[in-house]
Each structure stands twice: as C-alpha cells, then as structure tokens.
Amino acid sequence: MRGINIGYVNKIQVKYNYVLIKININVSSILIPKNSLVETTQTGLLNDTVVDITPLQNISSQDIESTNVFAKSCVKSSFLCHYDYIRGERGLNYDDLVRAATRISQRFDDPVLFNLVNILLHNTIYISSEFVEFTNGIVDIAILIYDYLYQLLFSQI
Structure with a gap:
C-alpha cells in the first residue's frame, strides 16, 4: 500500500x-x-x-x-x-508493453508513413528558408524607412 x-x-x-x-x-x-x-x-x-x-x-x-x-x-x-x-x-504488465511497442514499431515501418514524414521534413526546410528570406526583406525595408526618416528629420533641423 x-x-x-x-x-x-x-x-x-x-x-x-x-x-x-x-x-x-x-x-x-x-x-x-x-x-x-x-x-x-x-x-x-x-x-x-x-x-x-x-x-x-x-x-x-x-x-x-x-x-x-x-x-x-x-x-x-x-x-x-x-x-x-x-x-x-x-x-x-509487460505483455501489454511489448504489444504496444510492437504496434508502434509496425506503424513506423510503413513505407507510406515514412514517405509522408520525409515530404513533411522537406517542406518544413523549404518553408523555413523562405521565411528567412522574407524576414531579411522586412529588415531591408525597415532599414530603408529608418534611413529615409533619419534624413528627413535631420534635414529639417
């Protein structure tokens, strides 16, 4: 107890x-x-x-x-x-544990599942590289706006 x-x-x-x-x-x-x-x-x-x-x-x-x-x-x-x-x-009990582990391993052994996971990983890499390019573009635009506002404000003084 x-x-x-x-x-x-x-x-x-x-x-x-x-x-x-x-x-x-x-x-x-x-x-x-x-x-x-x-x-x-x-x-x-x-x-x-x-x-x-x-x-x-x-x-x-x-x-x-x-x-x-x-x-x-x-x-x-x-x-x-x-x-x-x-x-x-x-x-x-251990019999249930062995059965569950066998079912999980059989599901991961499926070639269709493996191909889907592979496609998902490739798409994730592609999306992350596109996201990096997108954020770099936003940074470039922010720098241009900052430079423009800086020149505009200090040309007034």
Whole structure:
C-alpha cells in the first residue's frame, strides 16, 4: 500500500469471469479504506506480480483511532474489515508493453508513413528558408524607412 509491503498473497482462486485473491495483511493496525484503487501489476525482470492498493480519499486520525477491523462495528466504518473484499482491476504488465511497442514499431515501418514524414521534413526546410528570406526583406525595408526618416528629420533641423 502506497509502495510499502504490507502483506502477502495467501490464496488465488481462478473462476470463469474473475480471479479471487486472498491477501493476508501483516499488521492489524494497517487500515485500508473501502474507497481504494486495487490493481495487479507486474514488476521486476522476473514478472513478479504485486497487488497495488492506493487509497483514493484522505484519512482522518479520528477515523483511525475508532476503527477495529475485527469488531462488528467495523462494517459501518470507511475501512475494510476482517474477511472483507474489494474489487480490483488488472494493472500494467509487460505483455501489454511489448504489444504496444510492437504496434508502434509496425506503424513506423510503413513505407507510406515514412514517405509522408520525409515530404513533411522537406517542406518544413523549404518553408523555413523562405521565411528567412522574407524576414531579411522586412529588415531591408525597415532599414530603408529608418534611413529615409533619419534624413528627413535631420534635414529639417
């Protein structure tokens, strides 16, 4: 939870439409809000799977002091109680990353896309050189106007 190891996976049950994971929390004083994001994520080079629990609300110290996860009154609290469950989602994994990288590389391997990018770069270079010539022309005109106004003003004095 919040990047800290708070327990371990005790049991995994694979069902037709979902996977049920039983998690044991090491310390009973760790409270998990019912409004939390739960995701399975693959980490490390060996594809270790972890369960990420991210609370989505601020927790007040008054709620923490008055909550006992083993008491019957816990059901009314905003925290998960002993033997409660929460729905989670599948998080990021390396298989998705490899698929996405493959799709991107296949799109860049397309000769039509490569030719379009090549034409775009050539046009950009052409436009930038034309823009440089245009700004040089504006500078030349500004210098002529400055010289004309300078001569006109000082000829009056």
